[in-house]
Amino acid sequence: MTKPTKIRLVPPPKEAPAGPASPKATASHDRSVDERVEAGKALRATISRSAHAAWKRPANRPDPIALLQASDEERLPELVPIRYGRMLQSPFAFYRGAAAVMASDLAQTPNTGIPVQACGDCHLVNFGGFATPERNVLFDINDFDETLPAPWEWDLKRLAASFVLASRSNGLPDKVGREAAVATARSYRRRLREFARMAPLDLWYARVTAEDIAQLMPATTRTRVRARVEKAMSGSSAEFDFPRLAGVVGGRTTIRDAPPLIFHPDVARTPDFTKTLDEVFATYHDTLSDDRRVLLDRYRVVDAAIKVVGVGSVGRRCWIALLMSAANDPLFLQFKEAVPSVLEPYAGASRYAHHGQRVVAGQRLTQPASDLFLGWVTAPNGRQFYVRQLRDAKIKPLVETFDEEVMVLYGRICGWSLARAHAKSAEVSGIAGYLGSSDQFDEAMGDFAVAYADQAERDHAALKAAVRKGTVTATMDA
Numbered sequence: 001m002t003k004p005t006k007i008r009l010v011p012p013p014k015e016a017p018a019g020p021a022s023p024k025a026t027a028s029h030d031r032s033v034d035e036r037v038e039a040g041k042a043l044r045a046t047i048s049r050s051a052h053a054a055w056k057r058p059a060n061r062p063d064p065i066a067l068l069q070a071s072d073e074e075r076l077p078e079l080v081p082i083r084y085g086r087m088l089q090s091p092f093a094f095y096r097g098a099a100a101v102m103a104s105d106l107a108q109t110p111n112t113g114i115p116v117q118a119c120g121d122c123h124l125v126n127f128g129g130f131a132t133p134e135r136n137v138l139f140d141i142n143d144f145d146e147t148l149p150a151p152w153e154w155d156l157k158r159l160a161a162s163f164v165l166a167s168r169s170n171g172l173p174d175k176v177g178r179e180a181a182v183a184t185a186r187s188y189r190r191r192l193r194e195f196a197r198m199a200p201l202d203l204w205y206a207r208v209t210a211e212d213i214a215q216l217m218p219a220t221t222r223t224r225v226r227a228r229v230e231k232a233m234s235g236s237s238a239e240f241d242f243p244r245l246a247g248v249v250g251g252r253t254t255i256r257d258a259p260p261l262i263f264h265p266d267v268a269r270t271p272d273f274t275k276t277l278d279e280v281f282a283t284y285h286d287t288l289s290d291d292r293r294v295l296l297d298r299y300r301v302v303d304a305a306i307k308v309v310g311v312g313s314v315g316r317r318c319w320i321a322l323l324m325s326a327a328n329d330p331l332f333l334q335f336k337e338a339v340p341s342v343l344e345p346y347a348g349a350s351r352y353a354h355h356g357q358r359v360v361a362g363q364r365l366t367q368p369a370s371d372l373f374l375g376w377v378t379a380p381n382g383r384q385f386y387v388r389q390l391r392d393a394k395i396k397p398l399v400e401t402f403d404e405e406v407m408v409l410y411g412r413i414c415g416w417s418l419a420r421a422h423a424k425s426a427e428v429s430g431i432a433g434y435l436g437s438s439d440q441f442d443e444a445m446g447d448f449a450v451a452y453a454d455q456a457e458r459d460h461a462a463l464k465a466a467v468r469k470g471t472v473t474a475t476m477d478a
Contacts, residue, residue: 040433075315120146129395147362187415
């Protein structure tokens with residue numbers, strides 16, 4: 001494997017200030033918005049907008065399978081075959097689990113040198129609806145495991161290519177996938193230009209609501225969207241999850257084992273496990289604000305188990321903890337292992353030594369509202385985790401049902417949400433100036449998306465070949 005290419009985004013400050021992981025080194029407050037816009041326009045002379053269209057496999061490109069296997073030693077070995085089994089299902093499934101591969105590739109593509117707080121794993125399934133603490137349903141990015149200050153282009157390119165792969169997975173022609181990718185970039189560009197002119201407070205309060213989404217959808221789809229929101233908000237997620245995930249055995253409330261996807265590891269069956277849980281919760285408790293601590297104190301921990309989630313996360317330690325109130329009201333929290341972002345070899349190390357804190361800080365910075373129980377903790381064995389509710393009226397997009405019209409509309413919605421997230425985390429007038437009012441960049445993203453989707457299909461074929469040869473073990477779960 002070749003040595004990773006590290007992208008230097010901006011000159012580092014003489015002394016790194018404490019505070020949120022904001023890429024604020026680019027915010028030159030002595031310049032007006034118009035001056036920043038003009039500076040962005042000037043970047044076109046160095047990197048044309050059409051230059052982003054190209055993707056050609058570099059001669060020294062690292063082996064994608066080796067990049068994936070590099071993280072296997074840190075994962076639970078019995079779950080690694082499930083990870084590859086899920087990635088085998090389609091090129092789109094492979095893509096979802098291969099953020100590390102694309103991070104390496106993106107580092108070789110043109111970028112303007114303007115950082116934002118990047119999602120880091122920005123594909124269309126990592127967007128969706130969720131409930132805010134005020135019980136409103138918003139649409140936004142909902143996965144931040146890889147978040148890090150990095151070039152804004154990286155998120156947009158990963159998002160655009162995901163639409164081509166999702167369209168192919170649904171049996172739609174490439175013209176639909178490309179149209180959705182272009183619509184994503186166009187929406188991002190137009191919304192970002194609006195956000196760049198907003199007053200900071202107005203931008204901070206900006207959000208995309210469930211009703212905003214419903215209004216954009218065709219009439220028949222609009223009805224289904226509203227019905228899903230009503231169903232999600234009709235009761236607490238924990239109440240829905242409890243009979244499926246837990247039960248009472250011998251007078252004790254426990255999480256049900258459903259191996260290999262939900263199980264109690266050996267450590268959970270030791271006499272000291274309850275004491276360890278109490279210690280972990282005490283440490284996590286301290287990362288919450290005072291009002292959230294008061295709320296958490298009304299629950300007690302009764303059990304915890306490992307739950308397999310996602311595609312790229314399979315094999316990472318993801319615990320679900322069951323808490324009960326004095327009146328036996330359930331609450332499920334998810335403790336998800338946090339490791340260095342896949343962007344770090346190319347964009348630089350996080351300013352946070354604790355990767356759970358990195359995830360939490362990035363999420364709080366970019367989302368319009370975050371989970372009530374969002375926090376972080378280090379386990380006694382030194383592993384780092386971030387914490388949130390297992391689900392809180394979470395509404396996943398049913399991507400496999402999307403037709404041509406909905407795929408393109410969903411691209412517009414995701415582009416809008418990504419622009420809002422980037423604008424909230426950084427001063428984006430320069431990006432707005434660079435993008436301009438023409439469709440040059442949008443069309444470039446359409447070309448890139450198709451070309452990179454072809455690359456993902458080749459990498460997926462390489463994984464299948466590795467499984468056939470026996471160099472990778474894959475298990476298909478239900």
